[in-house]
Amino acid sequence: PGFTVEIVPELDSTNSELMRRARNGLFEPILLVAERQTAGRGRLGRDWASDTQPAAAGAASLTFSLGLLLAPQDWSGLSLVVGLAVVEALHPGLQLKWPNDVWLDERKLGGILIETATGVGDMRYVVIGVGLNLTMPDSQGLRTPAAALREVLPGVEAPTVLERVVRPLVHAVQRFSETGFVPFRAAFAKRDVLQGRDVLCSDGQSGACRGVDGRGALLVHTAEGLVSITSAEVSVRPA
Ligand code: BTN
Numbered sequence: 001p002g003f004t005v006e007i008v009p010e011l012d013s014t015n016s017e018l019m020r021r022a023r024n025g026l027f028e029p030i031l032l033v034a035e036r037q038t039a040g041r042g043r044l045g046r047d048w049a050s051d052t053q054p055a056a057a058g059a060a061s062l063t064f065s066l067g068l069l070l071a072p073q074d075w076s077g078l079s080l081v082v083g084l085a086v087v088e089a090l091h092p093g094l095q096l097k098w099p100n101d102v103w104l105d106e107r108k109l110g111g112i113l114i115e116t117a118t119g120v121g122d123m124r125y126v127v128i129g130v131g132l133n134l135t136m137p138d139s140q141g142l143r144t145p146a147a148a149l150r151e152v153l154p155g156v157e158a159p160t161v162l163e164r165v166v167r168p169l170v171h172a173v174q175r176f177s178e179t180g181f182v183p184f185r186a187a188f189a190k191r192d193v194l195q196g197r198d199v200l201c202s203d204g205q206s207g208a209c210r211g212v213d214g215r216g217a218l219l220v221h222t223a224e225g226l227v228s229i230t231s232a233e234v235s236v237r238p239a
């Protein structure tokens with residue numbers, strides 16, 4: 001299926017823009033890229049540090065959203081599938097931190113924000129936002145230390161990254177919509193930074209991480225036994 005590609009110099013947020021369009025009845029399959037975002041959003045109501053923020057002065061990032069109609073399903077594994085497509089397209093050293101962060105060397109390199117809007121019939125319009133740091137000269141003041149793609153791909157530019165990522169990403173999303181998360185599980189395990197580590201969840205549970213289940217839920221071996229976690233924030237517990 002064809003996708004419109006739209007590249008604009010500045011937007012508040014590529015996710016916000018596609019969600020607005022969906023609310024106005026526009027459900028076209030699109031890849032929307034913004035060279036700058038003035039109000040980029042992250043999960044849990046956070047903002048997404050971009051070059052507009054003093055904390056990351058001089059930083060450059062690639063920010064885009066893919067919008068498309070998908071049949072209703074269990075979305076829980078989608079952000080893992082998106083992350084997997086991104087890291088596999090870019091570099092063997094990139095890892096994923098459940099549920100939606102791209103990691104390099106124990107630091108966050110990028111994030112994924114997925115939102116859905118009412119679509120057509122029982123289809124939902126799904127907006128998949130991806131933000132990747134290209135350079136991160138000064139991550140002081142960020143909530144967590146950040147990593148950048150140029151650490152592993154020296155000098156790489158945004159269009160090149162986009163070119164490498166988009167096709168595999170679209171394929172992965174379409175495949176996920178037919179099969180769900182199960183066929184991606186083994187590949188995810190290879191990139192999973194949490195597997196085998198002691199983790200602390202925002203809901204208070206903690207234990208050794210045992211990877212993810214067939215729906216993409218995080219498995220944690222707690223004092224009460226093996227629990228599957230679908231929505232919590234998880235951090236690696238310092239040794
Ligand atoms: C996170 O780390 O919590 C998710 C960050 C997602 C950032 C991307 S940048 C493109 C798209 N537009 C947004 O406003 N957010 C996503």
